[in-house]
Amino acid sequence: MTEPAPPPYSLPLFSALQRLAESKDYPFYAPGHKRGRGIAPELLQAWGADVFRYDLPELPEFDNLFCPSGAIAEAQALAAQVWGADQTWFLVNGSTVGLQAAILAVCGEGDKLLLSRNSHSSALAGAILAGAEPIFLAPEVDPEWDLAGSFTPETLAEALKAHPDAKAVLALCPNYQGVGGDLKKIAELTHAQGLPLIADGAHGAHLGFHPGFPPGALQQGADVVVQSAHKTLGALSQAALLHLQGFRVSPQRLSQALQLLQSTSPNALLLASLDGARSQLQRDGAALMERTLKLAQSARRALNAIPGLKCLQIPEPRPGFHSLDPSRLTVDVSAWGLTGFEIDDLLRQQFQVTAELPTLRQLTFILSLGNCEGDIAALTQAFKSLAPSAKTAPLILPNLTLPLTKFALTPRQAIWAPREQAVRAQAPGRINTRLLCPYPPGIPILVPGEVITAEAIDYLETILDAGGAVNGLDSQGLDVWEVVA
Ligand SMILES: Cc1ncc(COP(=O)(O)O)c(C=O)c1O
Known part of the structure; x- marks a missing residue:
């Protein structure tokens, strides 16, 4: 007998958690604070007792994130329906883990991944985990704004011709500033080559729900779409979504990759907040x-x-x-x-x-x-x-077009390769070992395996001089470089 469909605005996961939080038991399980009784008094006073009552593990009534068959499965199915996906996974480590899992699902050791030069560091981390070879696509740059948008379908078509052995394409939809490219055409070209399109929709969970906004990446044909529900919707930090549509990417591989990468103790509040964000949007x-x-x-x-x-x-x-x-x-x-x-x-x-x-x-x-x-x-x-x-003279600033350098090694080969140090003057021409990226926005200026250029070092210096932070640098800053020995 088939189960009756849940009412349209039900909150299966939140409700399951609420029932558990309100029920009494003798907790001989983690987390060790046992529904707040063992929490530091300062936290209890500041945050109140309620939040800790909800911080529960995957008790049977709550379900199991890696093998869902109850409330999580129901909540994920409702999310898939609302965003228009065939299947949706809830994520507890942001779009970061979604992108990594998506890349692991489509690329293996040495496989080529075509991706925009202004991709987020988590996409490069995915390439490192998979052992993939990134092939950068140059995005269009607006010189007046010194701002990178998307790569064009023409740029992609050329890259697909030059790399007929590529395994997947990754595009941003939209970028940090909300700029989107012609994703529909990009999806068509990618599919014509028999490849899957992964869309980094970290900034686009809210798109597609109002005609005044551009369509979302699923609506434009991407196969896998990752969205940080916490960035633009009412979900808690780190709560994110991974959507799949079509036949080009295996749902089993995605599930398996997520099982490798995510915590075995997913935070119930994060998961329930995704249920809430979905129902609110619906x-x-x-x-x-x-x-x-x-x-x-x-x-x-x-x-x-x-x-x-x-x-x-x-x-x-x-x-x-x-x-x-x-x-x-x-x-x-x-x-x-x-x-x-x-x-x-x-x-x-x-x-x-x-x-x-x-x-x-x-x-x-x-x-x-x-x-x-x-x-x-x-x-x-x-x-x-x-x-x-405001000063009367406008600021004269260098245009910081992201350098499109060549990879001498795959990022994974380079990040774990034996290293030595080189002083700044001797760094250009050597192979970089670190993921160096101004944060935010988290777009790496140098990726492990790329050949260091004076231009890339100057770029980082400009950011540091202006007061920006660069993840991946140590206390020696730009003076000493960790290069492949
Ligand atoms: C374009 C882009 N992709 C992915 C991410 C990672 O998202 P999250 O913080 O949800 O892990 C970010 C984070 O800012 C981002 O800007």
Whole structure:
């Protein structure tokens, strides 16, 4: 006998957890705080007792993330229905683990993976785990904004011709600033070659639920899509989704890869928050997105009216800049004679306005269903207050086009290869061993296996001089380089 379908806005996983949290038992299982009784008193006082009652392990009524057959299976099936996937997996280590699993599912040792040069470090980590050979595709760059968009279908077509043995393609949809490429064409080209398309949709979990937003990556034909539900929806940090559609990627391989990479003690609060985010989107998504859109429009209008500021727009699709998520606000501040990092400090210290991503020229703000009119008023007022301190001379900044260097070894060969040190002057021409990336946005400037160039070192120096942070560097900074011996 088939089970009756659950009501459309049910919360199977959250409800299972709630029932467990409200039930009494004698806990001889982990976590060791035993429903909060053993938690440090400072935490209990600050966070309250409730949160700890929900911090439960995979008890039978909650289900098992790696072998779901109950509440998790039900919640994942509802998510698949809402996002339009054939199958959806809940993730407890962000899009990071989703991208790694997706790459492990399609690439083995020495296999070629075609991916955008502005891919996130987690995609490169996936290539390291798989032993894959990354083939970088150059994204289109807007020189005025010094901003990388997507690679074009033409760039992909050339790469597919040059690498007929490639195993998969990975594209961003959208990028950190909300810029999307022609993913539909990219998917068609990839599929015509018999390959799967993985989309890094870390920033796009909310797309496709309102006509004022661009379509999501699944709607444009990607086979595997990874989304950080925690970035733009009401899910807790690290809670993310991996969606699959079609026949090109094996669901068993994805499940197996996730089992290799994720904790065997997944956090129940994170998983239940994905159930909540899905149900909220299903019930109120259109209205919440409409509200977000209106807030973003009013912020854009107000900021564009402040002398010297301009917000990123894509009025007409052009190569590599096909669409823009309207809830991503990227503001160019370089005409004010200060860097994005400097303005970021001022906004936070003087006005408690905190951006998502400062770069040399710009600040990117994420607007989401959690923002309100007061936030927009504070943001625009802060910029208005800062306007008089703008310098008269605009900042002259180097354009930081990401270097498209060659790999001498695969990232996995290089990251574990015997190393030696080289002083900065002797580093160019040597093989890099580290994943060096300004964070945020987490796009590596140098990947293990790439040949170090003076240009790449200068790029990192520019970021450090401007106050940015570079993950992967140690206390010796750029003076001493770890290179393949
Ligand atoms: C483009 C992109 N992909 C993937 C990730 C990783 O996402 P998460 O933080 O959910 O692991 C990020 C994080 O910022 C990102 O910007």
